[in-house]
Amino acid sequence: MHIMEGFLPAGHAIAWTCISAPFVVLGARGLKRILAERPEARLDIAASAGFTFVLSALKLPSVTGSCSHPTGTALGAVQFGPGIMAVIGTIVLLFQGLLLAHGGLSTMGANVFSMAIAGPWVAYGVWRLAGRLGVPFAVAVFLAAFLGDLATYVTTSVQLALAFPDAESGFGGAFAKFAGIFAVTQLPLAVAEGLVTVVVMNALKGRRIRVEGAKA
Amino acid sequence: MTARTNSLLLGLAALIIAAPLILDPAGQFGGTDDAASQVVESSNPGYEKWTAPFWQPSKEMEGLLFALQAAFGAGLLGYVLGRRHGRSGK
Numbered sequence: 518m519h520i521m522e523g524f525l526p527a528g529h530a531i532a533w534t535c536i537s538a539p540f541v542v543l544g545a546r547g548l549k550r551i552l553a554e555r556p557e558a559r560l561d562i563a564a565s566a567g568f569t570f571v572l573s574a575l576k577l578p579s580v581t582g583s584c585s586h587p588t589g590t591a592l593g594a595v596q597f598g599p600g601i602m603a604v605i606g607t608i609v610l611l612f613q614g615l616l617l618a619h620g621g622l623s624t625m626g627a628n629v630f631s632m633a634i635a636g637p638w639v640a641y642g643v644w645r646l647a648g649r650l651g652v653p654f655a656v657a658v659f660l661a662a663f664l665g666d667l668a669t670y671v672t673t674s675v676q677l678a679l680a681f682p683d684a685e686s687g688f689g690g691a692f693a694k695f696a697g698i699f700a701v702t703q704l705p706l707a708v709a710e711g712l713v714t715v716v717v718m719n720a721l722k723g724r725r726i727r728v729e730g731a732k733a
Numbered sequence: 734m735t736a737r738t739n740s741l742l743l744g745l746a747a748l749i750i751a752a753p754l755i756l757d758p759a760g761q762f763g764g765t766d767d768a769a770s771q772v773v774e775s776s777n778p779g780y781e782k783w784t785a786p787f788w789q790p791s792k793e794m795e796g797l798l799f800a801l802q803a804a805f806g807a808g809l810l811g812y813v814l815g816r817r818h819g820r821s822g823k
Contacts, residue, residue: 519766521770522782522786527783560816564813570807570809578753580756582753616790618795622784712746716743719739721814
């Protein structure tokens with residue numbers, strides 16, 4: 518989902534930065550508030566950040582014959598809301614953009630929007646909706662992670678199609694082209710991310726129930 | 734959810750990731766990010782990149798830094814799970 522350095526026209530780069538910035542600022546405030554009001558959430562937030570660090574570093578092979586990486590942003594989004602993932606995702610993208618030349622500074626706003634905002638918000642929305650519909654816990658976690666992961670890659674395809682519409686078929690044709698690269702490759706990886714997120718959520722939640730019953 | 738369900742889910746995830754390698758052992762498995770960049774370049778020959786990364790790690794350095802990122806994340810996650818596990822065992 519990384520748009521590489523220099524691969525967005527200046528106007529688009531600035532626009533995405535302006536769109537993403539408030540989410541990151543509000544997310545940082547929200548994170549501060551959660552830490553102040555519920556210090557015990559510290560560990561779960563650390564686990565969510567760790568999960569995103571691991572998953573977004575793993576470029577995995579897909580059936581399309583190319584490699585792509587999961588995002589891991591749903592774990593934190595369903596537990597604490599999508600806001601804090603804007604902060605955590607931005608940290609990951611800064612590390613990758615500055616030290617790895619993967620992504621970049623000019624495309625940071627767009628990449629933050631796809632991975633740290635769109636993905637977590639979709640995951641959170643799916644999670645809430647599933648809760649209201651009475652979907653079982655594990656299935657809801659799976660769907661949130663699966664669709665959140667896909668949403669990130671669909672967003673990247675939209676961003677590139679907006680910047681580089683096809684000469685003949687316009688936005689639609691370009692979107693189909695980029696989604697063919699990103700979203701199709703991502704399908705099996707998103708399923709895998711969904712499964713792993715369920716396992717980690719089980720591990721985190723299962724322990725907590727026992728901890729609350731015991732003397733800390 | 735039992736430990737057995739968890740192992741089953743992890744096994745399934747591993748299978749999904751391993752399947753492409755088994756189905757297409759000669760595959761290139763290049764990155765989608767680079768593939769998208771190439772599409773942009775070939776379908777928009779007039780577009781000039783207006784910025785460039787100020788530092789580009791070598792392939793080995795890139796592997797090192799990605800490994801570092803994953804190790805840091807796994808350490809953090811493992812610390813939290815281990816701490817919980819230790820407490821609940823008491």
